[in-house]
Amino acid sequence: MNELVSAVPWLGKRNPMAARWLIIIIALVAPLIAWQFGRSWVRILDFALLYMMLALGLNLVVGFAGLLDLGYIAFYAVGAYAFAFLASPHFDVHMPFWIVLPLAAGFAALAGIMLGFPVLRLRGDYLAIVTLGFGEIVRIFLLNLNYPINITNGPQGINMIDPINLFGWDLSRNLQITENFSINSLFLYYYFFLLCVAGSILFVQRLQISRIGRAWAAMRDDELAAKAIGINTRNMKLLAFSLGATFGGVAGALFGAFQGFVSPESFSLMESIAVLTMVVFGGMGNIAGAIVGAFVLALLPEILRDVAVPMQQTLFGTVILDPEVLRMLLLSLAMILMMLLRPSGLIPARARYAHAENMKREGAQ
């Protein structure tokens, strides 16, 4: 949160308290504003929050530990499918949300360790390709494991996944307050996801400022030196992979439940790259960067969809660049230009790995 606060332009440095409240208020009223433009915008915000969780998780692997993972979306897939298997008519299993969610997270963490073990010794660029391969293998299996036994239902995916149900409170139903006032389900999901993102930020922040965060940063900056001061780099890498994967798994489970439907299409390499771009765009290794990167790059393609498509209609009489093309163009250009012009990202805040409070105490003595 502190990083996010100091990232607020102008206000962040002058009046952190005001900046903090500003962020909280924006986060709370954002869906109300979005609603004015149509309900689909609230839905887009819901997805933006899921991307934030993914970006936070990937940032932990890429930004903190310096392990370039190009198959990150596989963990999202594991989480989503785990949820789909355990809470849908597909196998006719309907386990409660609070049991499925940790299970999905656990499976994803396990997948993270499974990927982590064999690739421990790989150098940065090799690691990237192998993780990419891992992501593709997972997708190929999801696509084809409908034969000879139907496990994943192949390209059609799994339908009618149970919605999120918090102790009997079904988020997929509009909340009826009075007879003619109800809160739309999209808002319920928004605030629940917001809570999840807030929790994730807290979690990641605490990890960053801890012996674990420092060990990751050390390993990222100089692996040999990290070993020489006694850091067990193998365990630290596995920890980064499995914790990062856990985020992906949780986000995936929420995604499956929210959308009610999963298919291999949602877990293509392009999605891994999209999340990576969010991290890179915001600024690798800092939490505010991941949040802002995810927010901007999840929203911008949708805005373009709304603006650029009608604009092309009026200008050229036809749509030359369809929204999907625009999104790819945006992501790939963001990635290249960011690396060339501003490699430390949109918010190049230096991440802290020590508590400010502890240091002040020392300074006072």
Place this chain on the structure above:
Amino acid sequence: MITLLEARNIGKRFGGLHALTEVSLTIHKGEVYGLIGPNGAGKTTFFNVLTGSYTPDGGEFVFNGSELPSGKPHKIVGRGIARTFQNIRLFRDLTALENVMAGHHIRTKAGVWGVLTQNRFTREEERLTTQRANELLDYVGIGHFAEVVSKNLSYGDQRRLEIARALATEPQLLALDEPAAGMNATETGQLKLLIEQIRRDGITVMLIEHDVKLVMGLCDRVAVLDFGKKIAEDIPTVVQKDEAVIAAYLGGGKHAD
């Protein structure tokens, strides 16, 4: 005198090159022990084998009475051996303080759960780590640079920081690889005082050094390596007069014939 480290017949080959051949030496508790020799004599290789960066092809190290595991750097650090590097290897993007705090990693225990819940144990451990790191920065004389990102420190301060980081692992034996390289006379003088202080505080020091004056003025005993073999080991004044050593330094007279 109590023996702290005993190297027994350490050997290391790279392909056909014998980097170390049957090197045996003994380091006593509380001394400053110098390891010298011409370039390529195998000094840094010895450090790398000792600290687990390389696995030796033969021989063993006995530290504090029991054998050291080979090729497991973090376990060796855990047993109480810390090192610095010839070509400074700091964590570039971390501040001086964070570098030293990272060095304390192996002496701390907080796990994911503790970090997540910020329980009392974790908070206390973190506070002590910060405190200890600040003390160590003061100890090596760069306390005022605690908040400076390490890549922005001057060369001499980077060397000091690397020593502070190594001390944060709470070693019994501190292995310094050419700590005075690239330093001017004033800085070398300060370094000498620092090493003497470290020794007074009960930490045994082993150092590789080219600066003969520094070695002679600082070390209790010196071993000389040449072509991967130990050719002498004694107090500095004796070693200085050793014929084999003089020959090695003058250009391998012994090997010419």
Place this chain on the structure above:
Amino acid sequence: METLIQQLINGLVIGSVYALIALGYTMVYGILGLINFAHGDVLMVGALTALQTMLFLMGVAPGLSPIYMLTIALMVAIPVCMTLGFLMERLAYRRLRNAPRLAPLITAIGMSFLLQTVAMIIWGRNYHTFPQLISTTPLEPIAGVFITPVQVVIIIASAAIMIGLSLLVTRSKIGRAMRATAENHRVASLMGVDTNAVIAFTFVVGAALAAIAGVMFASNYGIAHYGMGFMPGLKAFTAAVLGGIGNLGGAMLGGIVLGLVESFGAGYIEHLSFGFLNSSYQDIFAFIILGLVLIFKPTGLLGERVSDRA
């Protein structure tokens, strides 16, 4: 027995194409230590440019003989790809030579997707039929084994190109400069080698090979589309690693071996997995091989040219 030989031939054909692409990866890696992720997409640009040229020629000179048509198409595709390779290096990678280690790779990934997107804008999302100017009807079967003329051409042409490239690298002045630069940039430039020019040249040669491979690939399968370069690119990278990255002979060997493994793997996977997996899993072989090689023998079959770029 016949299926065995059939798969051997199929594997050789696809393996030759992988080898040609792998050479581009390996040359760039040898010199810069960079995995040029976008290399596979250069192949796609080559194939689609050739396709565009052919369609144009068919419009203006319908009677042109297929050989001429193919030659002209290559004559257009190769320079286009060379320019593309040159520009990528000049505008992006060169600026990143001293950047933090993940930056060039991330840029290369972005480049790959940018090329695909641009191709999607120009050529659309659809699969295009690639004119099969060299016949794909099998020749008279020899001992029950079918081979098509296009396959014969691919094998012969690849072999010729690989021999040519080997001669270029080992015998010519620029080849010597390339090897010197790969060994050590700084020293090479001190010896009077214009390393920037050498690196640009390497990209350009790699791109030319990719253009040819693209046309071969499209001719063999009879289709071309914006995403066609990605998988062969990854597989060729695997081939390069398998052979020992940075090593030209290794890339060739790796390409052939990978082609064979895939071909046999696809044929026998159903047996091997007790009917659980089928040939739609063909693409995972490359990844599994890549993983295994990197874990157990990261220097590859013929040994990596060690480049210490951390």
